[in-house]
Amino acid sequence: MTTEIKLPFDKEYVSSFSKDMGEPAWLTELRLNALANAENLAMPKPDKTKIDKWNFTQFEKHIVGSEDFASLNDLPEDVRNLIDLEAGDQNLYIQRNNRPTHLSVSKELQGKGVIFTDIFTAAREHSDLLQKYFMKDGVKTDEHRLTALHAALLNGGAFLYVPKNVEIAEPIQAVYIHDNKEANLFNHVLVVADDNSSVTYVENYVSTVEEANGIFNIVTEVIANANAKVQYGAVDTLAKGTTAYVNRRGVAGRDARIEWALGLMNDGNTVSENTTNLVGDGSFGDTKTVVVGRGEQTQNFTTKVIHFGKNSEGYILKHGVMKDSASSIFNGIGKIEHGATKSNAEQESRVLMLSEKARGDANPILLIDEDDVTAGHAASVGRVDPLQLYYLMSRGISQKEAERLVIHGFLAPVVNALPIEGVKRQLTAVIERKVK
Amino acid sequence: MAGSVLTIKDLHVAIEGKEILKGVNLEIKGGEIHAIMGPNGTGKSTLSSAIMGHPKYEVTGGSITLDGKDVLEMEVDERAQAGLFLAMQYPSEISGVTNADFLRSAINSRMEEGNEISLMKFIRKMDSKMEFLEMDLDMAQRYLNEGFSGGEKKRNEILQLMMLQPKIAILDEIDSGLDIDALKVVSKGINEMRGEDFGCLIITHYQRLLNYITPDHVHVMMQGRVVKSGGPELAQRLESEGYDWIKQELGIEDETVGQEA
Ligand SMILES: Nc1ncnc2c1ncn2[C@@H]1O[C@H](COP(=O)(O)OP(=O)(O)OP(=O)(O)O)[C@@H](O)[C@H]1O
Numbered sequence: 001m002t003t004e005i006k007l008p009f010d011k012e013y014v015s016s017f018s019k020d021m022g023e024p025a026w027l028t029e030l031r032l033n034a035l036a037n038a039e040n041l042a043m044p045k046p047d048k049t050k051i052d053k054w055n056f057t058q059f060e061k062h063i064v065g066s067e068d069f070a071s072l073n074d075l076p077e078d079v080r081n082l083i084d085l086e087a088g089d090q091n092l093y094i095q096r097n098n099r100p101t102h103l104s105v106s107k108e109l110q111g112k113g114v115i116f117t118d119i120f121t122a123a124r125e126h127s128d129l130l131q132k133y134f135m136k137d138g139v140k141t142d143e144h145r146l147t148a149l150h151a152a153l154l155n156g157g158a159f160l161y162v163p164k165n166v167e168i169a170e171p172i173q174a175v176y177i178h179d180n181k182e183a184n185l186f187n188h189v190l191v192v193a194d195d196n197s198s199v200t201y202v203e204n205y206v207s208t209v210e211e212a213n214g215i216f217n218i219v220t221e222v223i224a225n226a227n228a229k230v231q232y233g234a235v236d237t238l239a240k241g242t243t244a245y246v247n248r249r250g251v252a253g254r255d256a257r258i259e260w261a262l263g264l265m266n267d268g269n270t271v272s273e274n275t276t277n278l279v280g281d282g283s284f285g286d287t288k289t290v291v292v293g294r295g296e297q298t299q300n301f302t303t304k305v306i307h308f309g310k311n312s313e314g315y316i317l318k319h320g321v322m323k324d325s326a327s328s329i330f331n332g333i334g335k336i337e338h339g340a341t342k343s344n345a346e347q348e349s350r351v352l353m354l355s356e357k358a359r360g361d362a363n364p365i366l367l368i369d370e371d372d373v374t375a376g377h378a379a380s381v382g383r384v385d386p387l388q389l390y391y392l393m394s395r396g397i398s399q400k401e402a403e404r405l406v407i408h409g410f411l412a413p414v415v416n417a418l419p420i421e422g423v424k425r426q427l428t429a430v431i432e433r434k435v436k
Numbered sequence: 437m438a439g440s441v442l443t444i445k446d447l448h449v450a451i452e453g454k455e456i457l458k459g460v461n462l463e464i465k466g467g468e469i470h471a472i473m474g475p476n477g478t479g480k481s482t483l484s485s486a487i488m489g490h491p492k493y494e495v496t497g498g499s500i501t502l503d504g505k506d507v508l509e510m511e512v513d514e515r516a517q518a519g520l521f522l523a524m525q526y527p528s529e530i531s532g533v534t535n536a537d538f539l540r541s542a543i544n545s546r547m548e549e550g551n552e553i554s555l556m557k558f559i560r561k562m563d564s565k566m567e568f569l570e571m572d573l574d575m576a577q578r579y580l581n582e583g584f585s586g587g588e589k590k591r592n593e594i595l596q597l598m599m600l601q602p603k604i605a606i607l608d609e610i611d612s613g614l615d616i617d618a619l620k621v622v623s624k625g626i627n628e629m630r631g632e633d634f635g636c637l638i639i640t641h642y643q644r645l646l647n648y649i650t651p652d653h654v655h656v657m658m659q660g661r662v663v664k665s666g667g668p669e670l671a672q673r674l675e676s677e678g679y680d681w682i683k684q685e686l687g688i689e690d691e692t693v694g695q696e697a
Pocket residue numbers: 451452454456474475476477478479480481482483692693
């Protein structure tokens with residue numbers, strides 16, 4: 001049964017907002033259709049986590065006013081730490097709540113035809129290209145209430161397009177700053193890597209407010225066309241009190257590769273969905289996820305790789321630590337569709353609980369509809385071994401430091417294997433902060 | 437003051453409600469090497485665990501002091517800071533934490549904040565001790581004890597001993613599972629530590645270790661007590677004659693814990 005809801009914004013508001021933003025007609029229409037659907041569609045049902053009491057729909061402000069920063073040096077310290085201020089020719093987008101506040105794209109990339117811009121500018125200036133990919137093959141507006149609401153109320157995001165045969169060595173970075181307690185974010189990131197191209201994109205959702213009730217409805221679509229390679233890194237650090245739905249989805253074409261390096265470090269309640277559709281023959285998907293839960297938060301992490309193409313390979317590696325009264329579900333799904341012969345689906349999920357009150361559950365699922373494949377999974381959920389702590393403490397190490405070592409040690413196999421150096425560095429710092 | 441003194445008086449220890457140690461008395465001073473021998477299951481590891489503060493062992497009576505300070509009041513890390521060290525019979529494996537990071541953290545735990553050992557100095561010290569113990573330098577970057585062979589684990593315990601320089605060390609079966617070359621190296625490490633400021637309690641089943649490290653005192657444990665003490669000649673007699681003569685002397689039929697004389 002789907003309960004109907006009253007949304008805080010109606011179609012007059014949405015169409016006038018779309019008009020104010022100078023959006024093309026197709027986008028206005030997409031928003032309005034989605035809005036109409038949002039009231040009736042069901043909520044998503046993340047396996048084993050009840051979210052019906054979570055507030056994803058009732059809030060006051062769609063847009064909050066934000067000032068620009070005078071210069072990069074005036075960014076909050078937490079943000080400055082994420083970027084390389086010395087780098088001359090950087091590719092960097094910074095968004096403050098809903099406001100695009102900084103964009104730099106190197107001359108070199110511009111020359112090669114790379115597009116990197118905020119989502120509103122993309123809608124105005126690259127309407128056809130955006131329309132071709134926006135919520136088409138990746139995430140669809142009518143999957144459930146949250147994707148519909150996302151499309152209807154889209155109020156931030158970025159678009160990255162890498163033309164055929166362009167290979168970009170330096171990571172492209174985006175930082176989404178949350179520094180207003182009244183802000184709610186419906187952020188959309190669309191990365192399209194055309195045939196034979198390669199790119200690394202790294203993003204941060206970072207709250208600089210201590211605590212806020214904001215709603216975050218975030219969708220990422222990665223489209224890797226034939227033989228393209230996309231490395232997608234993210235470190236999320238949204239504040240306590242926030243409610244987040246984060247859906248990051250990739251579609252890999254023939255021989256394409258999508259590699260995710262995700263540090264899911266929010267302090268609020270979070271549903272995080274990461275799916276890679278291996279559509280093309282010979283495509284490859286790899287997801288590495290690190291999680292630290294603390295406080296009272298409840299989280300659900302569903303990582304899915306779906307094999308359609310022959311000879312496709314999918315890997316999931318996910319380690320999480322739960323402190324305090326944090327509770328989380330780790331769903332790992334490897335699905336091999338009929339016809340995806342010679343495919344390989346592997347996954348490993350491990351959860352370490354640090355306190356009596358912490359809860360963690362790992363559910364590895366393999367759904368295989370084809371005989372000629374290989375697959376494997378490993379999962380474990382456990383508490384810190386008191387004998388390990390005893391051993392460390394018997395050398396003079398305090399309990400806190402011993403726990404810190406055990407946590408770093410537990411997460412190290414994933415952190416060390418992350419394909420993006422910058423993400424590795426950021427994550428190590430966030431983990432350090434969170435386990436203190 | 438030359439060395440430290442570890443004093444154990446009438447120590448009673450239970451595990452999961454079962455009394456294992458039934459009144460152990462022992463005093464170890466800086467400069468002295470003690471050996472404890474005794475058949476399996478007589479409480480030797482229980483004694484060492486109780487001294488270090490193993491979470492499963494409950495002290496139900498008696499006292500342990502180090503230079504007069506109540507050890508039983510201290511947390512495990514405080515006992516180590518006070519100068520105690522235990523080379524464990526079965527060292528834990530800790531995945532993801534390198535040997536070097538672990539040892540540096542252990543050394544720094546003894547330093548004032550802001551006064552930590554420099555990385556260079558640490559590496560130099562660790563390299564030299566590893567060379568002394570004829571260890572492969574790669575072991576520094578391996579995860580702590582993970583996948584180490586039995587002998588490598590024991591050697592790694594001695595490396596920690598040499599890096600941390602405790603006042604009183606307890607070595608629980610440090611010689612078990614060692615081949616003859618490793619036994620020599622481990623003995624060399626322990627002998628290197630010998631001095632006025634270092635007291636040591638060696639738990640062993642074999643005289644062969646004591647051929648390399650001559651003890652000042654030898655004790656025999658049975659039924660959760662020290663039932664006999666003597667000099668190095670006691671260990672030699674045990675090696676050649678076994679434990680039966682002591683059992684006869686004391687009228688003990690079953691030497692394991694739980695059997696009363
Ligand atoms: N969890 C436990 N529950 C019950 N009895 C236990 C437990 N742990 C140890 N014991 C018993 O305590 C006794 C003493 O064990 P301890 O390990 O101290 O012996 P040990 O002298 O070190 O023997 P070994 O020479 O074989 O190492 C043994 O009988 C053992 O079975």
